[in-house]
Amino acid sequence: MSKTVCIVGAGPSGLVAAKSLLHDVPRGTFEVTIFDSQPRLGGLWPSRKDDDDGLVHPLMVANQSKHTVQFSDLAWPEDAPELPQAWQVGQYLDRYYKAYCLAAELCLETRVERTERTPSRSWRVWARSKDGSLEERSFDYLLIASGYFGKxxxxxxxxxxxxxxxxxxxxxxxxxxxxxxxxxxxxxxxxxxxxxxxxxxxxxxxxxxxxxxxxxxxxxxxxxxxxxxxxxxxxxxxxxxxxxxxxxxxxxxxxxxxxxxxxxxxxxxxxxxxxxxxxxxxxxxxxxxxxxxxxxxxxxxxxxxxxxxxxxxxxxxxxxxxxxxxxxxxxxxxxxxxxxxxxxxxxxxxxxxxxxxxxxxxxxxxxxxxxxKASDSISFLPQEELETLSLSPGDLNNTVALAFHGTYHPYIPKLGFVGFYRSQYWGVMEMQARFVTALWNAGGPDSVTLPRSLKQALEKDNSIQRTIALRDDPRASQFPMGDYAWLMQEFAAALDMERLDPLQAMPALSPAGNEMNILTPARYPAKRLNEFQQPEVTKSLKQTEATVWAAMSSAKFVAKAVFRSLLGEWKLERRIVSKLPSHPSGHFSGTAKFLLREGTRDGGEAEFDRVVEEGGDVGMEYLYIEEGDFKADNGFTFRATRRYIWRYNDKKDELSVWFAKTDDQKKADYLFHKVEFAVPKDDNEKSWKATAGHMCIKDYYDVKYDFRFKAVNLMDWNLAYTVNGPQKDYTIDGTYSR
The missing domain is CATH 3.50.50.60 (FAD/NAD(P)-binding domain)
Structure with missing residues (x-):
């Protein structure tokens, strides 16, 4: 006979918990019901660009890549951005639900208001639906996935x-x-x-x-x-x-x-x-x-x-x-x-x-x-249980004291938690869900049928004592539950899971020469993979490894790093040497400002519309303004200014420069050039180099860039032009510095 489980919350924690209960043990072991007060699933993550009623702006960019913001057995689409927006994460969760959780009963717009433990240690749950009616139901287990971001x-x-x-x-x-x-x-x-x-x-x-x-x-x-x-x-x-x-x-x-x-x-x-x-x-x-x-x-x-x-x-x-x-x-x-x-x-x-x-x-x-205040996310629990969990409403980091890295309490064995902590790395959420599933499938922490690895993990666990000690610790870390890689290791050991090796040799880093070994959720797939899951795991691993290889062996993401670093004001010194009297030689001294703004459709209107139609993000761009004094070699001095639009295309990982319109200098007119980064020839290179070309009527602009970084920051850079044609014959060499 199936054991019934009530899951509170249909966000990533609730969905991965439902998936584990339905798929990581023999089919029919658990019967799952999910309650969520929202009219959609996804928790914090909206699934539409215009869904801005929740706690996360739908256009917010995730601060983890798609390789981490995922579960082990569902890869992102090939054309998904490296850093998805919140609404795209919501769509990923929609796909995950349809792939793994359709067997669960999903009750949206239904808020769990009260719970109670029965004499048999199971649970009674009172949930209020959209029409205002309050329904009482009984479950063998209660799993809280209502999120740390309660109020x-x-x-x-x-x-x-x-x-x-x-x-x-x-x-x-x-x-x-x-x-x-x-x-x-x-x-x-x-x-x-x-x-x-x-x-x-x-x-x-x-x-x-x-x-x-x-x-x-x-x-x-x-x-x-x-x-x-x-x-x-x-x-x-x-x-x-x-x-x-x-x-x-x-x-x-x-x-x-x-x-x-x-x-x-x-x-x-x-x-x-x-x-x-x-x-x-x-x-x-x-x-x-x-x-x-x-x-x-x-x-x-x-x-x-x-x-x-x-x-x-x-x-x-x-x-x-x-x-x-x-x-x-x-x-x-x-x-x-x-x-x-x-x-x-x-x-x-x-x-x-x-x-x-x-x-x-x-x-x-x-x-x-x-x-x-995370305490609001569990306000439906009885006061006695809250006291057992050592509830501390004022402690935003250690609200309750749970065993084995935030998953359960030994005195309330039929109560489980997934994702109830800060830094909700998706891999850890998935491991928590697997742990609770394995624990309940074995009959609880005191069961004689508990697998050996699980029993050993519970015997040495000190998570409850550690959590309580950290509440008054002036040297507590920003994310006290534990670091991501270590938590994945600890859960894997408890569940007797092996971490997959990379599919191929990975780039080696000096000086030790060790191959890169990137941790993602797909490195820890479930033991029981079906014909749908296995290709998804492999696809995910391939995506990550392809991204790493592209970055380490080509100029992938350099345009992104340059674009980010341009923001703000630069000192500009430029030398012009002309062979024609119609264009005087001289020196320009002034400033160049890169002023950040949302992407516009001017100049590249067709490209803009195409990106929007495909559901993509047009991203950001700069209005470039340079101002200063030009002093010609003949002694003549005048004030000079130029304007361009600099754009970064995230989908193409492409940096481009556009002329500004003469009648409205905030608008882009037409393409000047695209910046093509060159892969370094050897280790002796001292900067990232790029080239570009542009034909202006009959004159050709041969453009060369030289970008000098210190770690992630662009410290200074050069932009040089050689212009040849029937009307122009000159060189420009400019240096930008902070």
Whole structure:
């Protein structure tokens, strides 16, 4: 007879739990019912571009690549972007549900309001449906997959008055400038972002991007006077800000680039067996981590702002990181100002920071990136069970104390958890689901039929004690549950699973010469694979390995890294040597600004429409403005300016430059050239080189680029033209430096 399971939550945690219960044990072992209060499945992840009612903006780009944001046995489509947007993740989950979870009973728009343990230790569940009716049902097991992001955690009225003079929202509710500002202060001011970890950095960078786009895009701005607004970001300590792409060879003068997670999850860089790098952080560990982050970035971040610098005195403290492509350069440009401290009080349009008592005035709106209270996600549990779980509602990182890496409690054996922790790496969610399934299939933690590997894992587990100890630990890490690779190792050992070897030889990294060994969920497939699953595992592995090989053996993603690094202002020195008297020789000295904005359809209208029709992302582009003085060799001096549009096509991994229209210099006119990166010939190369060509009537422009990186950051670069034709014969050599 089947054992009945109630799953609360139809997001990735609930779906992978349902899949494991339905497929990882003999068919019919478990009968699954999934409840979710939303009208769609996916949890945080919307499945449409216009679905913005949830906690995640549908156009938000995931800070992990598709190789990590996936489960082991469902590959992404071949044409999926390396970094999917939230709505694309939602569509992936739709596919996953249809592939594996149709046998489950799915009850959407149905909220679980109350649960109760019966004398037989099974569960009674009361769920309210859309029409308001309350239904009572009984289940053998209860599995919580309702998510860690239960309710926004916001400061009380002593800090933020209930009736504030300016708009105040949580970062999860930010969608656009118009809705945020509500034309509340059309004259401009500071948008105050409170919170300096992942969501704080991300939302500050997003708002700055929207301000930049509103200011520098053609047409009517969505808000009045966008150029009069700025972002003021309040952080409590410096945080390392990683771009979306890192280099596995950060010390190389010609660094290759990979998505952040693929560069980070290279098991060849760690001794085996893996040890946990999270939880309580020793000074030695903190110093080592700080050194790794500084090497990855090539800077301690002082070059952006002293407020962002991770100085020597910070190295011994637990290190925190965030992910954003644009944040640091917006700080350098001044569009984002940074203050260290804690919000003491918002009064009118002024905020006071403690302990410095610094005052931030002229506030136009406040965005609170202050995290979530996970306790609301389990408010339906009985008080007795919450006490058993050592509920601590105020601890946002260690809300409950669970055994074996957040999966169950030995005193409530028929209650399971999947995904109830920060940093919901999908591979760990899948492992948690497998663990709970195996535990229940064996009859529980005290069963005599418990597999040996599972029994040994439970005997040495100290997760509950560790969680409680971390609550008062001043040296607790940013993600205390454990690091991704180590958690995967521990679950695999408990489940007696083997990690698959790469399908082929992988690129080797100097100086040790070890082959790269990238961890993804597909490296840990289920033991029982059917005729559908096996090809999906293989496809996923091939996608990852092809991505790594392309990055390490070609110029893949270099255009992306260059495009990201161009943001902001550069000093420009250019020498022109002409052989014709009609074009004087001389020297230009000035600045070049790369002003970020949303992609426009001008010039490339057909390409724009095609991308939109295919459901793709038109991405971002720059309005390029250079201004300065040209001094001819004959002594004549005049003011000079140029404008171009620089574009990056994510699907083609292609960088292009477009002429600006003469009658509307914010609009692109026609293509100037596409930048073609050259693969380095040998290890003696000192920069990434690229070429381009353009025929202008009868004159040919032969273009050469020279990009010099330090780790992920473009430090300076050269742009040289040789122009030949019946009307032109000159060379231009320009150097751009910060």
């Amino acid at each position: 926004p955690a916001v400061p009380g009225p002593s800090v933020i008055p209930e009736h504030s003079q300016v708009p105040v929202i949580h970062s999860s509710k930010y969608r656009n400038l118009k809705d945020l500002l509500q034309e509340h202060n059309p004259k401009g001011g500071k948008i105050l972002v409170v919170g300096g970890q992942m969501s704080g950095v991300e939302i500050a960078g997003t708002i700055a991007t929207h301000l930049s786009s509103a200011t520098h895009s053609p047409g009517v701005s969505p808000i009045s006077n966008p150029e009069k607004y700025s972002v003021h970001h309040m952080i409590q300590k410096p945080v390392w800000v990683m771009p979306m792409f890192l280099s596995p060879k950060a010390n190389s003068l010609v660094p290759p680039f990979l998505p952040l997670d693929l560069a980070s999850y290279n098991l060849a860089n760690r001794p085996y067996p893996l040890t946990n790098t999270q939880g309580h952080i020793t000074e030695e560990s903190a110093i080592r981590t700080s050194s790794l982050y500084e090497t990855a970035l090539g800077t301690n971040q002082f070059m952006y702002s002293p407020a962002l610098a991770v100085t020597q005195k910070d190295h011994a403290n637990p290190q925190f990181l965030a992910v954003s492509d644009n944040y640091t350069e917006f700080v350098r440009s001044g569009l984002i100002a940074v203050s260290q401290g804690k919000l003491d009080k918002l009064s009118g349009r002024e905020a006071i920071i403690s302990p410095s008592r610094e005052k931030i005035d002229d506030i136009a709106a406040v965005v609170l990136a202050t995290g979530f």
